Amino acid sequence: MPATLTDLPDDGLHNLVLQSLEDDKAVDLVDIPLAGKSEIADHMIIASGRSTRQVAAMAQKLSERVKKETGRPVRIEGLPAADWVLVDIGDIVVHLFRPEVRSFYNLEKMWGMDVVPEGAAPDTRAIEE
Structure with missing residues (x-):
């Protein structure tokens, strides 16, 4: 009998999520590993x-x-307006945004990722000491 995704480790679920988003033409996909950093999930x-x-x-x-x-x-959560939709799959939390809303909240920066979502202006200010 072939293995199903329920028999696979969480990598199978992670791959399923990434493939689903790719199939649906998601743009600017960022995968933030949270294992050991947060108890919320293993991936955002x-x-x-x-x-x-x-x-x-x-x-x-x-x-x-x-x-x-x-x-x-x-x-x-957030489906009626669909500006920012959160999909909670337990060990994986998925945030789906319209580009303008994503740029405003900039979750990547909050989690320490040096990623600039499409449509957002990079922060080019020099740090003064």
């Missing part, structure tokens, strides 16, 4: 969609794929 994945419609569709399809392949419960 941040990605953008080009519109609220695409953000909502990515979240719904991701939820359906995870439930179908793993049987894991998935919680979704």
Whole structure:
């Protein structure tokens, strides 16, 4: 009998999430490893969609794929407005944004990642000492 994703380690779930977002044309995908840094999750994945419609569709399809392949419960927050949708898959937390909203909150910077999302102006100010 072939192994299913429920038999695989969390890498299988992580790969499923990344593949789902790639299939749905997510842009500017950032994968932040949190293992050992936070008890929230092992991975935080941040990605953008080009519109609220695409953000909502990515979240719904991701939820359906995870439930179908793993049987894991998935919680979704922010779907009605779909400017910023959080998909909680337990060990993996996915943030899906419209680009303008992502630039405003800049979660990557909060978690110490030197990533500038598309559409955001890089911080070019010199540090004065």
